[in-house]
Amino acid sequence: MPPKALALAIFLGLTVLKSSAQNAPEDTLLYSSTAKQVIDYFNTTIAEQSEIYNGAKYELYPPANKGTFYFQDKNYCIPSLIRYNGTWFKNIPVLYDVHNDVMISVNGNNLFVLDAERTSDIYLLEHHFIYLNTKSPDDLTPGFYDLLYDGKSQVLVKRTKLIDESKSTEIVYEDKTAIYVKKDNKYFPVSSKSALMDIFKNKGKELNQYLKSNKIKYNKDEEGTVARLASYYDQISN
Incomplete structure (x- = not known):
């Protein structure tokens, strides 16, 4: 296939992948032939030579009676823009396990954990996640934070998924958030x-x-x- 035609096919494939993702079945990772072709193209042309693909293997958690461990309850990979080890990569398939605070990607048919300390930025589902590797005990806990505003001050949201243990007969995952403002190099919680x-x-x-x-x-x-x-x-x- 000529290079221009191949580029167009990849672009169209990614467009279909993005629009299809909204209605994908809960347990689907690679959920259409077009999406699979796009991810396979990435794997064969980029991934095998990329330093990104060196993380531990990951297994999907089963859905609960209500909710999942995953951001926006989407337990399949979404094409994302990431900065890994200082280099930007486009259309990297990413899944965010909010409960364990790990970013996941896919290599072939295998899921793996992205190296958090090397993954400084991830644009996923119209959210910008950054990794904070804080050293001081007075700072925020190291992990991925949703960056809402970045100026002289900064607004971050820590998103978590908790298991509601009050339900004796059901497994329920609940979304919890904590908002922080960084001002004068200090982080302040915003609860009201x-x-x-x-x-x-x-x-x-x-x-x-x-x-x-x-x-x-x-x-x-x-x-x-x-x-x-x-x-x-x-x-x-x-």
């Missing part, structure tokens, strides 16, 4: 609107007016409110 305003208290009057003028309600969108307020704070702070 008052906690958020306390972080930016030197601009409290301006921020309250911003919330009122834009009709922003913290309880309706906690993550979005924190990100918008941090961005506005950076704009008015010189």
